[in-house]
Amino acid sequence: MSDAQTGTTEVRHIKHEAVPTRFARGWHCIGLEKDFKDGKPHSIEAFGTKLVVWADSQGELKVLDGYCRHMGGDLSQGTVKGDEVACPFHDWRWGGDGRCKQIPYSRRVPLRARTRTWHAMTQDGMVFVWHDHEGNPPIAEQAIPAIEGGPSDPTWTDWAWAQTVVDTNCREIIDNVVDMAHFFYVHHAFPTYFKNTFEGHTATQLQKGVNRDDMRPAEVAIGAPKRLGNTSVATYHGPSFMIDDLIYHYEHGDTRTVLINCHYPIDENSFVLMYGISMQRPEVEDDDPAAAEALAAKMVATVRLGFEQDVEIWRNKTRIDNPLLCEEDGPVYQVRRWYEQFYVDVADVRAEMTDRFEFELDTAKPIEAWQREVDENVARRAAEAAEAAALQPQDA
């Protein structure tokens, strides 16, 4: 029974607890492998601290706590010397195993000269760091699957990649996976089919959509070909790394892409959002061999616009633990229940967080309402264009 039906006048209050001080357990992508392999140490602010990432002489990426255990120097501002990272403050040399290997001005290294190491791995051109608040090694079942297609396949383009800092808790972006209606109102998309499935450490969104006739001008403005619709199967593998098999349907046929949507928390109130696109090259290659790369870059630019639309919402909204959902909303509570498994101790993961849950939306009413809105927009623009044409002074 709704308030309208029962006649109650009680006001519903928004509730939210403080953001968790922990960070999610799982693999977090921190960027592209090639960007870390330039012989320099790199600074990553993540999980409420600072990490240093560098490649040893074999090209293997190593990750340590960023602050030198000697006097707190920032290792990421130092240099790579051999296999080790050297602190800029006093040149202490730290190995990828977390041990201080050498202090050039000292006869010997003190006992307990050991810092925190972070498990890292590279796959499909990306670098991943494992975070676990309990300090345990990576969980085998949570391994990130290899991508089908993508840059490791020569018939696909390299990653077109971008990143941005978002100043809110990262639960907001997780909510998006179940939020069908925001795709229409925030991203000007038009979903026609929407289903979520949560199971184990994965959360999937299957979405099909058509393009909006009232949004064609934006498409034309960036020179993109006319798109009819899309089919998207997007899965979070763990708390922060989504692989989206995204197929665009054009008048001339389908284009297969893989969209990566991933993030890592800087602290509890901000995160680094990263996204990348790889596209299957057209079978008939363009005269310009870089045409596919250029198109992928254009696609990532549109993804950037999409995330900017999200960020604008997040910048102004409040955190809400008790969202008031209608029947045409997705399973917000259930995706949060799934997400919670990454924040509790492993021993406290409950079956309800990982048991399979399916939610298929009824899109009949949304489609009806949205089609009417699109038709009205098209009609209004046509009327405005006709009016503007009538006001144009006629040439004598």
Add this chain to the structure above:
Amino acid sequence: MGVRPDNRLADAPMHPVACASCAGRVLVRKASWHQTSVQWTDEAQAACTSWSPGSAVLGFPPVCDRLRTSIADAVLDGTLPVVGDEQ
């Protein structure tokens, strides 16, 4: 942390549905004929005999068609209420 209950379940909770072709029992809620929520358990998944993994490329979700049929039958025979029908 702790996650609150879905406000939509307060008036219309999940209902048990038994699959007609295996020993699987799940919880189901239907807000309308086309909306379906299914809560599986490990036991139900272990019992399922006709699981289809679906296809990411083709956009087919993994699904059990026999359970789907059992859910539809439960609506038709009146054992599974549809929320929208009550109004």
